[in-house]
Amino acid sequence: VSDASGKGICGALLAMAFRSVVRNLPPDRYERPGAFMKLANHLLRRTIRRGLFVSAVYGVLDPTRHEITIANAGHLPMLIHHAATNKVAAYTNHGPVLGVLPSDKYGPCISEQTIHLAPRDRLILFTDGVNEAKDPAQG
Template sequence: MALGRSVLKTLMDMKQGHPSEEMKELNQLIYEDITEEMFITMLHSKYDLKTKTLTFSNAGHNPLLVYKAAKDVMELHTVKGVALGFLENYSYREASFVIEKGDIVVFYTDGITEAENTSSELFGIERLKDVVYNNRGRSAEKIKEAILNEITSFRGEKEQVDDITFVILKSKK
């Protein structure tokens, strides 16, 4: 946890560059201080208000879940990249897409997709996609509530063993 906070603080202090460049720099900073058993997954992004473009880089984290309103489809957006601290001098890739009116972007941890029910079945990405799609006409706050309710209902009596962290962006313009 302390290492994760340190990485985020370092990221906040960096110059305004591309996510892939900042990920490479972060990787180098922590590579020397991390043990073989440790690593940090992360998806780093920047949003350009003028062009409505989200540019992101991925260090072994989950893909972005994106609802594209104009096409009425759910998409997964990712680029390959290893966890921070895993390989020295690793060059991260980045990708971009435009966020249009009505689009929804979900950043999430594996605590959602790996939530288990009493039959040891995983919640999975398809269920998450279904919840977002079925609530696409609602506010980001209501989508959040729907996701949490669906996970709780799915788990039943099974204890949640991993954290559930997510951010929902919904474009109004």
């Protein structure tokens, strides 16, 4: 999940640029979230103008091991509702946003985290649109 800086047309164009970068990554880069973020940062930085950025969480699910490995590039925390305890945990291993740092500085800052998932656990991913949403009844 990702979120582009800016609003309106600027934000929409940046989101499209990021989508294009992601779709053009070599397939082997999708297997490791850290490698995915490093290459996405490199390509996005070459594509967008200074001052713009994208936050993102990227994960690879391993259903046989019941694990998800994630990398977080400045995005809001990923939440997991643990069914066994009925508690929600936030996973906040933040790295820097995409498109700001040069590749040599970005690479060492991004990390992966592997999380065990039990049956019926739920992943909750969202953007700041959740925080900014307004109740239609309140105008």
